[in-house]
Amino acid sequence: MRRSGIFVVLxxxxxxxxxxxxxxxxVQTINNENYQPPAWAPTVSVVGSLSPTWxxxxxxxxxxxxxxxxxxxxxxVRLDGRLAPDLSYRFYVRSxxxxxxxxxxxxxxxxxxxxxxxxxxxxWNVSAVFENRYDYGGIYNExxxxxxxxxxxxxxxxxxxxxxxxxxxxGRYRFSDRDFAEYWxxxxxxxxxxxxxxxxxxxxxxxFEAFWFTGGVNSGRADQIYSVSLGLKYNIAPNVSxxxxxxFEERLSNVGIRRYQNVDIGPHLDFAF
Amino acid sequence: xxxxxxxxxxxxxxxxxxxxxxxxxxGDAGDRSQRGDSEGFRNTIREERLKKPTYxxxxxxxxEPNTDGTTDRNKKKK
Numbered sequence: 001m002r003r004s005g006i007f008v009v010l011x012x013x014x015x016x017x018x019x020x021x022x023x024x025x026x027v028q029t030i031n032n033e034n035y036q037p038p039a040w041a042p043t044v045s046v047v048g049s050l051s052p053t054w055x056x057x058x059x060x061x062x063x064x065x066x067x068x069x070x071x072x073x074x075x076x077v078r079l080d081g082r083l084a085p086d087l088s089y090r091f092y093v094r095s096x097x098x099x100x101x102x103x104x105x106x107x108x109x110x111x112x113x114x115x116x117x118x119x120x121x122x123x124w125n126v127s128a129v130f131e132n133r134y135d136y137g138g139i140y141n142e143x144x145x146x147x148x149x150x151x152x153x154x155x156x157x158x159x160x161x162x163x164x165x166x167x168x169x170x171g172r173y174r175f176s177d178r179d180f181a182e183y184w185x186x187x188x189x190x191x192x193x194x195x196x197x198x199x200x201x202x203x204x205x206x207x208f209e210a211f212w213f214t215g216g217v218n219s220g221r222a223d224q225i226y227s228v229s230l231g232l233k234y235n236i237a238p239n240v241s242x243x244x245x246x247x248f249e250e251r252l253s254n255v256g257i258r259r260y261q262n263v264d265i266g267p268h269l270d271f272a273f
Numbered sequence: 274x275x276x277x278x279x280x281x282x283x284x285x286x287x288x289x290x291x292x293x294x295x296x297x298x299x300g301d302a303g304d305r306s307q308r309g310d311s312e313g314f315r316n317t318i319r320e321e322r323l324k325k326p327t328y329x330x331x332x333x334x335x336x337e338p339n340t341d342g343t344t345d346r347n348k349k350k351k
Contacts (some may be wrong), residue, residue, distance in 0.1 A: 047323070049316040060307055072309075074316045076289045096309050096316075108309050122350040135306045145307060147286060166321070187302075205318045227311065239323055258304070270316070 042081035046273045049074040053266030058103040058262045060251070070100040090116040095140060112136045124156045129248070135181075145178040166191035179215030186210045203233045203243060222254045231268075239272045 004113035051072045058068040076094040083089060097109045114131035129151040135144040153170035170187040196202065209225040231245035247264045 008319075023310055047320050051312075054306075056350055060304055072312050074313060076277060076320075094313075096313055098312070106305075106308075108305050110306065110309055135309075155301075162335065164319070168318070187314070189314070189318060193322060203319070203322075205315055207314060207318075209314075227310070229315065239317070241323060245315075245317060251307075260284075264312075268275065268319060268324055269315070270319050272320060 030225045034162075042079050044217070045078045045080065047076045047078060047271070049270045051266050051268040053264050055262060055264050057260060057262040058106040060101060060262060062257055062259050066120060067143065068100050068103045070098050071108070073099075082110050086120045088118045090114075092116075099139060104138075107138045108136070109140050110140070112138070118230060121157070126152075126154045129153055145176050145181045148175040150172070150175075151209055164166055164191075164193045164197055166193075177216075179273075180213070180218045182213065182215040183218075184212040191232070199235050201233045203231045203245075205229050206244075221253065221255050221258070223251055223258060225251045241270050243268045243270065 049072070052069060053072055054067065054158070056067045056071050058064045058067060058070070074096045076091040076092050076096070078090055080088065080090050089168050091114070093111070093113045095111050100106045109131060112131050112133035112163060114129060116129045118125055118127035120126075129149070131147075131149040131151070133149060133183065134145065136142060137144055137154050149172050151170055151172040153168065155166060155168040157164055157166050159165070162244040168187070168189040168191065172185045172187075174181060174183050176182050187209050189205060192204040192206075194202045198261040206228045207225075208227075208246065209223075211221075211223040211225075213219060213221040213223075228246060229245055229247035231243045232244040233241055235241050244267045245265070249262045249264075251258065253259050
């Protein structure tokens, strides 16, 4: 009787230990299935925009206005990560092309790589950015200049009656291998998005840019660009949208021939993966 | 006298043409990049919005995942 009792106790112990092991394995399995990368692990994303656009001023000229269609392609590959809970970094490469249907002399392209450090200060996201940029006439054909941009920017979002406002301010100095391209620059923008329902919204992106050129034949030149746009946006998915857009842009300058007015009309397909 | 006037007019025309070509040549390369610059700026503003879907920011709830395998129609029948 005593022996059988000991046997039963041993059997229960073995079964119990195995049961605990089984439970451990199943918890581990669940943990593995629900695994999420730690917040500091870098992530890679591809972000871009594709747009067939009509313009009434292909060369941004004051006097020689020529209308044309062009395809704008803008593609970035980004590596994002965190150094601390409120301090993030980004390394990125970006390629942008304007390919015109008729006015081939207006074709333009650029490639750049950059690095950004961003920190939340209060409700604002503040960032410091460095970009090394290569500009070309034609599709990566005629090298125009190489630029080194040092920038500081701040942005935030706030919502009033479901309308999202995104003010943005950025200052920069551009160093370049061609002195005419060097300038101080200030950008002010206000992104506005008024949702109509889950998919549709009205969007607008007014911005102001001021340039103070510092080198070469452009020394002393000061430009101001005023731009307004209005569009209807359809969210195909949270990371894909289609926006029909009309944009008006005017540049004022203390060099008369550098003034222009321009209207662009076209759809934009934006995506982020 | 006439020849001097002609030379003066010629010089003025030459200077005018010269300054005109200088003005034409001012920052041409920079200007060719202006369109892409503006486009790029607008693209960036739009792309930043992609990560913040409108229907989640407008105070509405994201749709809950259907975990029990039933459809809304089936639930109503129950």
